[in-house]
Amino acid sequence: MSWKAPGGFRPRSPRPGGSSGDTGSVFSGGSAGGPSLLALIIAALAVGLVGLGLAVAFGGGMSQSTATTAPQPTTPPAVLPTAPATAAAQPTTAAAQPTSAPTGGAAGIPTEPLGPAVASGSGTPIELGTDVALLIFNQDRITVPSGLVTLTFKNLAEAVQHNWVLVDGGDDVATAVNDAAQAQSRATRSAAGSVPPADTPGLLVAVPMLDPGAQVTVTFQTPPPGTYEYICTFPGHYVAGMKGTLIVQ
Numbered sequence: 001m002s003w004k005a006p007g008g009f010r011p012r013s014p015r016p017g018g019s020s021g022d023t024g025s026v027f028s029g030g031s032a033g034g035p036s037l038l039a040l041i042i043a044a045l046a047v048g049l050v051g052l053g054l055a056v057a058f059g060g061g062m063s064q065s066t067a068t069t070a071p072q073p074t075t076p077p078a079v080l081p082t083a084p085a086t087a088a089a090q091p092t093t094a095a096a097q098p099t100s101a102p103t104g105g106a107a108g109i110p111t112e113p114l115g116p117a118v119a120s121g122s123g124t125p126i127e128l129g130t131d132v133a134l135l136i137f138n139q140d141r142i143t144v145p146s147g148l149v150t151l152t153f154k155n156l157a158e159a160v161q162h163n164w165v166l167v168d169g170g171d172d173v174a175t176a177v178n179d180a181a182q183a184q185s186r187a188t189r190s191a192a193g194s195v196p197p198a199d200t201p202g203l204l205v206a207v208p209m210l211d212p213g214a215q216v217t218v219t220f221q222t223p224p225p226g227t228y229e230y231i232c233t234f235p236g237h238y239v240a241g242m243k244g245t246l247i248v249q
């Protein structure tokens with residue numbers, strides 16, 4: 001039948017067109033190599049099965065891979081927060097630098113009396129000291145006339161620094177001023193820097209932190225007649241009760 005025809009056409013397998021001859025040629029391949037066709041079919045099936053198997057296996061792999069991928073997205077976010085954290089740390093470092101600057105310059109640690117009430121000249125002399133060991137002044141009440149007052153403050157302690165700070169009010173103001181001093185201590189990273197800035201609200205006079213045995217003299221204009229609290233702003237001392245009252249008559 002067409003068996004031979006196709007066979008004869010084999011050379012023409014490249015086919016001249018889409019005629020029936022094509023179909024014949026397809027079959028011809030099979031007829032010409034009967035065993036080959038069978039082998040091809042088996043091979044195709046085998047390949048198909050293998051392919052299917054691979055597809056399934058690969059599919060499974062993909063699933064796992066996908067599952068693995070899911071965690072990956074989780075990992076990146078974890079990394080991202082880390083990056084921001086690093087970024088945040090940088091700003092912190094930057095902030096620390098400005099803080100270091102004052103410390104490095106030692107300008108952050110006062111060496112002279114400061115505050116709006118500090119004045120030049122001399123006035124009514126008064127003296128004040130500290131206890132040798134306790135965190136207290138040796139006088140918790142001082143009375144002065146209104147006007148200029150010249151205070152000589154001595155740190156009589158054996159091993160602790162102290163200072164003297166006069167505030168325009170009582171405990172409430174003293175607490176706020178002391179807080180400002182603590183902030184300075186943190187900013188300068190030094191207990192010696194624990195002195196309120198000159199523009200601290202409620203501050204009248206502040207002397208620098210004195211080493212044991214040191215003293216300082218400061219003249220200031222008293223506030224109007226009334227009672228005013230004075231404290232030591234060394235970290236922890238005011239809280240411990242290192243304070244007194246200045247009575248202006």
Ligand SMILES: [Cu+2]
Nearest residue numbers: 162232234237
């Ligand atoms: Cu003190």
